[in-house]
Amino acid sequence: MSTLVTREHCLEKFEPPLSPIVTPDKLELPPLRELNELCDSLGYFIKAKCKHLGEVVHAELLLQLDHDLLVGEGFDRSRKVAKGKAASDLLKQLERQKRAGTQLLDDSKEACGATLATPAPVSVTIKKKKGGPRSTLFELWKKLLWPMPTIQPTEHKSSTLMEIGEGAERRKGFTSFVSKITLNVPGYDNIECTGDTRADKKSSMDSAALFMLYKLEQRGKIAIEETLEV
Structure with missing residues (x-):
């Protein structure tokens, strides 16, 4: 059945x-x-x-x-x-x-700026060796609890040999890199910096990080106490 x-x-x-x-x-x-x-x-x-x-x-x-x-x-x-x-x-x-829906200060930045006390600049020592500027920037980000900065390297290729960089950073090659960093400092707009052209990606990221640190000093966020070459 x-x-x-x-x-x-x-x-x-x-x-x-x-x-x-x-x-x-x-x-x-x-x-x-x-x-x-x-x-x-x-x-x-x-x-x-x-x-x-x-x-x-x-x-x-x-x-x-x-x-x-x-x-x-x-x-x-x-x-x-x-x-x-x-x-x-x-x-x-x-x-x-x-x-x-509160990120309410987006609509009242001027009022916020008028009422918040300006914190003292943070002392920073920069190491210029490879990876040093990036490490300094990311240590600063963690210390101050800022949102993580974003680094966008862009590759450029040439069919002819070219000179890349200046001074001790000068190289010859067919490929170069330029990096842009975007950093959000709480209470302020995003800060963007573009570094110098470099022959490798990590060096271009260091260049952008170094420019960002100098810009933060200009805005009174940090005080660069010393720049170490090693």
């Missing part, structure tokens, strides 16, 4: 045992991991502070957005759990901002 089995009948039989299965895309991330992944994707840096208050750990997570500094707090006997609670607090604040 043959039996006709419909697709709906199969689903009715198998759906109950299959329903509880959780697929990876449905897994809920721990708050701290979720916050880290979100900030990594957006280019924001999180600074963590933990201190003991008796037997309890007080965790603070600081997140500098384009115009607002958010602070998440958590308390627990466990350092890990306290940081998780602080991350959860920050995620809730970000969700509230998203719902309210």
